Amino acid sequence: MNLSHQPSHMNQQGAILMMSLMMLMLLTIIGVTAMNTVTMEERMAGNLRDSNLAFQGAEAGLRDGESRLAALTTEPTLCSSAPCDMWEKDTLPFHLEDESLSWWVTNAKEYGVDGTHELSSNNSDPRMLVEFLQFSRDNLTVGHGTTTGRGFFRVTARSEGGSDASIAILQTTFVKRLN
Numbered sequence: 001m002n003l004s005h006q007p008s009h010m011n012q013q014g015a016i017l018m019m020s021l022m023m024l025m026l027l028t029i030i031g032v033t034a035m036n037t038v039t040m041e042e043r044m045a046g047n048l049r050d051s052n053l054a055f056q057g058a059e060a061g062l063r064d065g066e067s068r069l070a071a072l073t074t075e076p077t078l079c080s081s082a083p084c085d086m087w088e089k090d091t092l093p094f095h096l097e098d099e100s101l102s103w104w105v106t107n108a109k110e111y112g113v114d115g116t117h118e119l120s121s122n123n124s125d126p127r128m129l130v131e132f133l134q135f136s137r138d139n140l141t142v143g144h145g146t147t148t149g150r151g152f153f154r155v156t157a158r159s160e161g162g163s164d165a166s167i168a169i170l171q172t173t174f175v176k177r178l179n
Helices: 015-070 101-107
Strands: 127-137 149-160 167-178
Touching (some): 015 167, 101 127
Antiparallel strands (some): 127 149, 149 167
16 A cells, blocks of 8 residues: 655645735835835935024024124114115015015125135025114213114024025024114
8 A cells, every 4th residue: 555645736725825925015015115204204304404404504694693783883874775784774675584585685695705604505605684773872861972872683594405495584683782
């Protein structure tokens, strides 16, 4: 009697092949999902970097404007049309955030134009405006001797990040004692 059990090719149904294909399909779905997630995270990190560059550029523009004001010893000469170092009150548009880059290039001072400050990562150099708001005298006597007091200024800075898609506009009020 021959008791050898040889597997018959007729009894095989391909269950291992089906399970292998299902596992391969599952791994493919997991891999594609992981790639999509990584791509989205990379875009988010790039956008965050751009917005940080824009913010830091605008902050540098603000500090540049404030350092120019800190160097003042007397009341500055004001003007109402470009090019201007110090703008008169209410001569600038109310919503500076709506103004185009070309308007900023025409009307605002460029940060780092002297070559000592360079922001090479930004799409364009930051721009800043200084507007004189008012002078507040120390006393109420007018016309008697030298008038001393404080000057109030508004400094506005605009900067782009690594692309023109991210823009930051910052504004601060600066008070400076003037003679």
